[in-house]
Amino acid sequence: MARDATKKTIRTFAWASFFNDMGSDMIYPVWPMFVTVFLGANMAALGLIDGLGEAFVSIAKAVSGYVSDRIGRRKPFIWTGYLFGAVSRLGYAFAPTWQALIPFKVLDRVGKMRGAPRDAMVADISSDHNRGEHFGLMKAMDNLGAVCGIVVCALLFGRLGYHHLFLLAAIPSVLSTYLILRHIRETAPPSKRIFHGLSLKELDSPFRLFLVLNAIFALGTFSYSFLLIYAKDYGFKATTIPLLYLVFTASAAVVSLPIGRISDRIGRKAVMYFSFLVWGLVCMIFLLTRSPALIALNFLLYGIHKGALDTVQSTFVSELSPAAFRATGLGVFQMAIGICALPASLIAGLLWEEIDPSIPLFFSLGLTVLATVMLLFVREKPS
Numbered sequence: 031m032a033r034d035a036t037k038k039t040i041r042t043f044a045w046a047s048f049f050n051d052m053g054s055d056m057i058y059p060v061w062p063m064f065v066t067v068f069l070g071a072n073m074a075a076l077g078l079i080d081g082l083g084e085a086f087v088s089i090a091k092a093v094s095g096y097v098s099d100r101i102g103r104r105k106p107f108i109w110t111g112y113l114f115g116a117v118s119r120l121g122y123a124f125a126p127t128w129q130a131l132i133p134f135k136v137l138d139r140v141g142k143m144r145g146a147p148r149d150a151m152v153a154d155i156s157s158d159h160n161r162g163e164h165f166g167l168m169k170a171m172d173n174l175g176a177v178c179g180i181v182v183c184a185l186l187f188g189r190l191g192y193h194h195l196f197l198l199a200a201i202p203s204v205l206s207t208y209l210i211l212r213h214i215r216e217t218a219p220p221s222k223r224i225f226h227g228l229s230l231k232e233l234d235s236p237f238r239l240f241l242v243l244n245a246i247f248a249l250g251t252f253s254y255s256f257l258l259i260y261a262k263d264y265g266f267k268a269t270t271i272p273l274l275y276l277v278f279t280a281s282a283a284v285v286s287l288p289i290g291r292i293s294d295r296i297g298r299k300a301v302m303y304f305s306f307l308v309w310g311l312v313c314m315i316f317l318l319t320r321s322p323a324l325i326a327l328n329f330l331l332y333g334i335h336k337g338a339l340d341t342v343q344s345t346f347v348s349e350l351s352p353a354a355f356r357a358t359g360l361g362v363f364q365m366a367i368g369i370c371a372l373p374a375s376l377i378a379g380l381l382w383e384e385i386d387p388s389i390p391l392f393f394s395l396g397l398t399v400l401a402t403v404m405l406l407f408v409r410e411k412p413s
Contacts, residue, residue, distance in 0.1 A: 035215070036155045036156070038213065039151075039155060039213075039214060039215075040152065040155075040156075040164050040167060040168075042209050042210070042213040042214055043148060043151075043152060043168060043210075043214075044167050044168055044170075044171040045171065045206075045209055046108075046112060046205075046206040046209045046210055047168055047171045047172045047175065047206075048171040048172070048174060048175035048178075049175060049202035049203065049205045049206045049209075050112055050115055050175065050202060050203050050206040051171075051172050051173070051175030051176045051179060052175040052176070052178045052179040052182070052202045053115065053116070053119065053179065053199040053200065053201070053202035053203045054115070054175075054176070054179060054199070055175070055176040055177075055178075055179030055180050055183070056179040056180075056182050056183045056195060056198065056199040056202075057119065057122070057179075057183070057195070057196060057199050058179070058180070058183075059180060059183050059184070059187075059272065060183060060187055060192065060195070062076060064122075064192050065079060065128055065131065068192055069125070069127060069128040069131070070128065071128035075128055078132075079128070079131055079132055079135050080135070082132065082135065082136060083135045083136060083138065083139035086136050086139045086140050087139045087140075087142045087368055088364070088365040088368035088369050089365070090139065090140045090141075090142050090143040091142055091143060091145050091146050091360075091361045091364040091365050091368065092146075092361040092362055092364070092365035093143070093361070094107045094111075094143035094144070094145075094146055094147055094357070094361060095146030095147065095150070095357035095358045095359070095360055095361020095362065095364075096357070096358045096361060098146065098147040098150065098357040098358075098361075099150075099354065099355055099356070099357045099358045103147075103216065104147040104148065104150060104151040104216055104357070105147075105151075105210065105214055105216040107143050107144055107147040107148075108144045108147055108148045108151075108210050108214070109144075109207050109210040109211050109214075110141075110143070110144070111140075111141040111142065111143050111144025111145075112141065112144060112203050112206040112207040112210060113141075113203070113204075113207045114137050114138065114140055114141030115138055115141040115203040115206075116200045116201075116203035116204045116206075116207065117134075117137060117200075118134040118135070118137045118138035118141065119134075119138075119196050119197070119199045119200040119203070120196075120197065120200050121133070121134030121137070122134055122196045123192075123193045123194075123196035123197045123200075124193075145360070145361075145364060146357045146358075146360040146361035146364060147357050149165070149168075149344050149348060149357075149360045150348065150356040150357035150360055151216070152164050152165065152168065152348075153345075153348030153349070153356055153360075154353070154356065158294075158349070159294055160294060161294065161345050161348065161349065162289075162290040162291065162292075162293035162294040162298070162301075162341065162342070162345045163287065163290045163291045163294055164290070165290050165341050165342075165344045165345045165348075166286045166287040166288070166289055166290020166291060166293075166341045167286070167287050167290065168286075168344075169282070169286035169287075169290070169337060169340050169341045169344075170283050170284070170286035170287040170337075171283075172283075172286075173279055173280070173282040173283030173286060173333075173337065174283040175202075176279050176283075177276060177279050177280050177283060179199075179202075180272070180275070180276060180279070181276075182198075183195065184272075186198070234350075236350050236408050236409045236410075237347070237350040237351060237359060239404065239407060239408050240346065240347070240350055240405075240408050241362070241363055241366055242404070243400075243401045243404035243405055243408070244343065244363070244366075244367060244401065245366050245367065245370045246397050246400055246401050246404070247306070247397060247398060247401035248366075248367050248370035248371055248374060249370050249373065249374050249377065249397055250374065250393055250394035250395075250396070250397030250398060251309065251374060251394060252374050252375045252377075252378035252390060252394070254275075254278065254332065256375070256378055256379075256382075256390065257274075257312075257316075257328075257329070257332060258271050258274060258275065260316050260325075260387070261274055261325055261329070263387070264320045264322070264325055265320070265322060266322065266325070274326065274329045275329075277326065277329040277330055277333065278329040278330065278332045278333035278336065279333065280333065281329075281330045281332075281333025281334055281337065282333040282334070282336045282337035282340075283333075283337070284333075284337070285333070285334050285337035285338065286337040286338075286340070286341050289301060289337055289338045289341050289342070290341045290342075290345065293341070293342050293345060297410055298342050298345055298346040298349070298410055299346075299405060299408065299410050301338055301341075301342040302339075302342055302343075302346065302405055303402065303405065304338055305335050305338035305339040305342065306398050306401060306402050306405075308331055308332075308334055308335040308338065309332075309335045309339075309394075309398055310395055310398050310399075311331060312328050312331050312332050312335060313391040313392075313394055313395050313398075314395075315327075315328045315331070316328065316391055317388055317391050317392075343363075343367075344360070346410075347359055347360055347363045348360060377390075377393070378390035378393070378394075381393060
């Protein structure tokens with residue numbers, strides 16, 4: 031693909047990501063209240079709805095990656111995924127009961143099937159010298175869209191209420207769908223090789239080792255909700271907690287593109303080590319201090335960690351996967367990390383309740399050290 035065409039494609043994907051995440055995060059801050067207060071569901075029902083959604087995310091990513099490689103097409107999965115997001119928000123707006131939310135929540139999360147084919151297409155049209163920059167731009171626009179969505183929600187929810195806010199939130203994903211349909215031109219896949227069966231046979235040992243070490247790391251990196259609860263327990267008022275969420279989302283948006291460019295220059299492993307180090311520092315600060323200033327700084331550091339990790343993981347996996355199986359590799363990786371995220375928060379919650387709130391942090395530090403050591407043995411693709 032020509033240089034100008036590549037830039038146009040990457041910019042289109044970046045803006046589509048921005049708009050879709052903007053729509054998602056217009057809903058996110060008020061979703062728990064909508065389900066439990068407005069529609070009268072209990073916490074178990076909220077957990078059921080969200081849990082079903084996350085389960086379908088993992089399946090959709092792996093299956094779409096596999097099918098995309100097998101048929102040699104990326105674009106249909108991408109625009110359809112964005113369209114599913116828009117339709118689901120319309121469904122939320124008109125749902126009369128919490129039970130009616132379930133099919134739309136599933137549809138919303140199945141829309142994540144766009145992830146592996148999209149990332150594979152980005153990797154396909156990139157070189158070793160700009161792939162990190164391209165993924166960094168994608169992650170930056172993801173997070174910037176989330177910041178804008180949260181701000182829009184904060185400014186307009188009081189005037190619009192749930193239904194009109196959800197209808198408004200569908201518009202950005204419609205724009206994302208239009209951008210993909212109008213501006214993305216799909217080229218022939220890098221290989222027409224046909225393969226059978228969804229397995230890791232075609233993915234070599236560096237990929238498998240990278241998959242395992244990131245799964246181990248994911249088991250220790252519990253949901254950011256726990257970090258917000260730590261901040262609350264350390265003296266932050268409930269009214270200031272959303273500001274901490276904004277801090278880490280905004281910092282992730284700021285660092286993603288520079289981090290991607292740096293990884294193009296110094297290598298992916300170096301940035302992975304950096305992201306692990308910053309996460310370890312986040313855990314240590316929570317363990318060693320209750321200073322409000324340092325706790326606030328910690329959410330800045332957490333955003334830096336997320337911006338670095340999310341960018342370099344996608345880049346690294348796309349390079350460790352053979353071109354003919356790139357979407358499959360990305361889908362399998364995203365599925366594995368998604369599956370591990372579910373028990374990670376459960377383990378953290380049990381350790382918190384049954385032993386002590388500090389134990390999840392020690393547990394995470396231990397797994398981070400193990401993942402860091404395992405990373406030493408991953409062979410990075412040469413430039």
